[in-house]
Amino acid sequence: MDAKPEMSAALRIRKESHLDLVLAGAGIVPATRNGFDAFCFEHCALPELDLADIDLSTEWLGKPLSVPLLISSMTGGALRAERINHHLAEAAEALRIPFGVGSQRVSLEGESDSGLTHRLRDLMPSVPLLSNIGAAQLIDAKGIDVARRAVETIRADALIVHLNPLQEALQPEGDTNWRGILPAIEQLVLALGAPVVVKEVGAGLSPSVARRLADAGVAAVDVAGSGGTSWAAIEAARGATERQRAIAQPFADWGLPTPQAIASVRAALPNIFVIGSGGIRNGVDAAKAIRLGADLVGQAAGILGPALDSTEAVIEAYGVTIEQLRISCFCAGAGDLQALRQVPLLPANGVFAS
Amino acid sequence: MDAKPEMSAALRIRKESHLDLVLAGAGIVPATRNGFDAFCFEHCALPELDLADIDLSTEWLGKPLSVPLLISSMTGGALRAERINHHLAEAAEALRIPFGVGSQRVSLEGESDSGLTHRLRDLMPSVPLLSNIGAAQLIDAKGIDVARRAVETIRADALIVHLNPLQEALQPEGDTNWRGILPAIEQLVLALGAPVVVKEVGAGLSPSVARRLADAGVAAVDVAGSGGTSWAAIEAARGATERQRAIAQPFADWGLPTPQAIASVRAALPNIFVIGSGGIRNGVDAAKAIRLGADLVGQAAGILGPALDSTEAVIEAYGVTIEQLRISCFCAGAGDLQALRQVPLLPANGVFAS
Amino acid sequence: MDAKPEMSAALRIRKESHLDLVLAGAGIVPATRNGFDAFCFEHCALPELDLADIDLSTEWLGKPLSVPLLISSMTGGALRAERINHHLAEAAEALRIPFGVGSQRVSLEGESDSGLTHRLRDLMPSVPLLSNIGAAQLIDAKGIDVARRAVETIRADALIVHLNPLQEALQPEGDTNWRGILPAIEQLVLALGAPVVVKEVGAGLSPSVARRLADAGVAAVDVAGSGGTSWAAIEAARGATERQRAIAQPFADWGLPTPQAIASVRAALPNIFVIGSGGIRNGVDAAKAIRLGADLVGQAAGILGPALDSTEAVIEAYGVTIEQLRISCFCAGAGDLQALRQVPLLPANGVFAS
């Protein structure tokens, strides 16, 4: 997700155009691919609940959350990043949900801070704030040092390390040497002094990768599966060269669909903290993600528009999602998240058996 | 399905516009979702029957019916409700089928009687007439009293209580405290002195809900499943605010498809009286509903147009449905409803196995 | 398929318009429904055959046939029937395939002979000619007499009795008393002195109906399944009244798909002579029908256009079909019909199992 220092001017411009593409929906492959439509809840016509009493509260990193939602990491061009981060931090505090900033590489390299400073934390004193660096940075000699600075600069509660091999492979100057990343994560866990979370960026974590990460001691994994933002689709639409676009095109639908990733990671690792993200469109999808095993549910592309706009717009967008999640619980007959994880799921358009 | 008293003027106007939306088909999600198309009858080229002798007669609530069909409950704006109810009652008598009126809440609160008076019964002396209230009204202190008045006002044979948690949750001032509804239904069954029927309004009754209702002593359940009118789709098209529309949108396909609901409720409760409704488009669908386990088959949206028009239009519409049901029996080789329940069903576009 | 005598003028006009609708394709529901596309042959890249030597010959009713094809029964309006029958008879002789005439009811009642006279036989001395009456005519007091005259009038090799309960039920003055038809067929078999074949007209014979017919002694069955001409689709497009059209509409896809009908009848009755028809579009479909168990394969709607045109047009159309059938055998590695019945079938778009 990062620019090499020497390229940063050009790449910063490219990142601006990436934001525009994401906003225009270019990163999303057709909606029919979204795996969340393949199954549904069994409607409960007799909830025996008061909608107003449904308890969505949870906690993470020792802090209480009002709902099991998360603002997923997004870097942006420097021009807009500061505004976006400001709005998202204020909204996170108001909503009482965690906020993960985008990659801090550029800002740590001193080019532009994008608002990723001590002041960000002042906007959100009571909810988890998460740092973000790319896995490829870790294998640098100064990897742990960078990670520590990422956390300290914004006084974060934890550090997110993103795994994005496909994205790096499709980018002209991507970091494509991934040898030693797992040991580096192991080292980081021991050395950092703050919890480490590992995520993908839209191609999904498989159960076997999740298991290796759990064995390395990470505190949580975010599956960040396919079905939402596809960096390959974005590269295919607007790579720097014809050749780059051609290379990216058949990877537009590469990846583990989010529902499958959540369910299979949960099945493999019953006790790990799982964040479900990638293609979450609304609170019904969020409810399904939780039902399949997610502890928190993240969204990135879907809130970029509101984030550019204002703090209130982000709060309003999450307000809709929260209400949908609450109604999903109500109509599935689940009074809290624990109950939601037990309700029946049915195949959509399920083959009828007489 | 009801307006809070203090809101009734505004809501009455909204109900008028709901009727217009239903008439325009806005409540129906695309036809491909209709679960009835997933299976078909095995054609019988040698029926050994006289089409004229096919016996569709049945009985309900102690009264003989000519065919196993039901006019499902519909409230309308006060402006048109009286006309609709008049036409439907006359047609029910002529056709010898039961008629369930729409929610009586507004009329019981004295705002406008919508034709829901003693005179309605005079139009249909020999067939079952069913009252209608919402489940949320029951948990009011005066719940049983309201239920009793609903039955008495129109001299009904039975009372229908509708369960509509999703609809209430999506409406701005919906009744969303559903605690105590099951005990209230149990009380009602004991106290009312008339049979109690419980239905959904388009999201379906699951087998577990149906079992709880059966244990509470209800005389019949109407699954009112998904595949036909979707109140969420209507709210998504025309909620009062942008926010309401956004919240409703992902619920447009929420619910148990009618065929699945009928079959699974029947499997769970072999002896309960089951009404199959939700998305019935014609007499072939009706035949399939009966084959899957329905005792009666109801239609709402499909007859709203004729109901607004005239008594004759309703009779004509049902005439077509009845002829289709009769021909379905003939070509399935079934001489009566009992036989229809035994004929083979096949998957449509069934995977071919050589 | 027949007109009541007193209605014959009006109905003859209607039959003319039916021909026009069939020619315009109105009787065919969308091609995706055709069950023949669901499976395919395993290609044999090493046939070890000479295409020129592939032996498609067979025999029926004691007469040798060059290919296992049949011209299926079609009535037409009197205006064009004579021409059609003349062309088809000449083509049958030239092609050395059997020809089944359309219903002889109108011509036997003396209204118009449609070319269904002794002279027809003169055009096709060496191949089977089949008479045709409707099953409903058989239960008339004079049923067997009519059947006998149908055979004698054209000096037929056998009599086809068509079962068309759906078609009769959808027609305004259809024969809808089907009691006693099976015993009447049993009687006919004993009394007629010529083989009796029983067919549907596009809704399919199920295995249980086929078994009853076999027990009654019929010489062959023609499944005439769904996927091709649908009389309900024609009625829905152009019934006499709005009401008739509305009634017919949901029956447009009623029926047993031809491939399923052939395979299940063959499985139930390994030794009966089976004709596969209904929706055969070309020689690849014909090869599939034979592979599934058909002894002969019939086409109706697909040759109506050529039949109206000329004898040569019919020969040309069959020439294409025969060549396709021959190439199908070649590329399936089958040197004759016996071998074709043994080759592997695969699901089309078969789910890939790694």
Added chain:
Amino acid sequence: MDAKPEMSAALRIRKESHLDLVLAGAGIVPATRNGFDAFCFEHCALPELDLADIDLSTEWLGKPLSVPLLISSMTGGALRAERINHHLAEAAEALRIPFGVGSQRVSLEGESDSGLTHRLRDLMPSVPLLSNIGAAQLIDAKGIDVARRAVETIRADALIVHLNPLQEALQPEGDTNWRGILPAIEQLVLALGAPVVVKEVGAGLSPSVARRLADAGVAAVDVAGSGGTSWAAIEAARGATERQRAIAQPFADWGLPTPQAIASVRAALPNIFVIGSGGIRNGVDAAKAIRLGADLVGQAAGILGPALDSTEAVIEAYGVTIEQLRISCFCAGAGDLQALRQVPLLPANGVFAS
């Protein structure tokens, strides 16, 4: 794939138009049929590999190859064939991949050499060059002689014999006597003194055909399955006569889909050298073909455009494919071809099982 000598002028013109049709995409049936979309790799977010170190090298016919790709055999009209062959040979050398020339029949018959001479080998000294003749030529008295000359003329490393019964059957003057072809191949293997490879041309080799070929001693098979170029589709679009077009049309989707052909041939014959071709669109498809069991992956239609253009265009096109193949390995966590054959495959849009 060949012209009878006496027809060669007319047929050469037809071949020119075939090239134009292939270039215009007329040979490809809609993309949805491509079986490669039905399954996908499990994404590996932690490859523990350096993209730069991924080893795609392999060897064939005793020569090292940089990647497991092959330029598949294509004849062209004489006007353009020489240019095409020149470009492809130069590109093969530069890319270090094998190149199979199109059918040598016309050139061996002395009409026009199409650049298929000793000089071709000079352009590609270090990589395998493959001759090409049709199986039907082998059963000629001079069959083995022709085969020997085909190899010698271009100093090939091996001879490809193509099996194309469907194509021959659909062509006006096709060779349709396929008796004795298998024994002729057996003879050829013994007599030729160079390895013999057998391929289809877009309809696929089944496991049973592959087994017969293996028993006959062939060195490798190329499944050349359906999903890419369809000669029937081309004939249907532009056969010489209306009749030819009509005959060809239902064969447009005839054949074994390439992924199925590869997987089933590999399962049947664990040790044979398998080339996977037919509908390969990019390096992700190529990776899937290898995963299913292919040793090399071939493309024809997809490189015709670049081949007409220039050597550089062919190199550029393969460069994209190779990069995609490399990234597929990287993101599947496979460091070489051996590892790629072990990674998990998942159904695309896999039914979700909760």
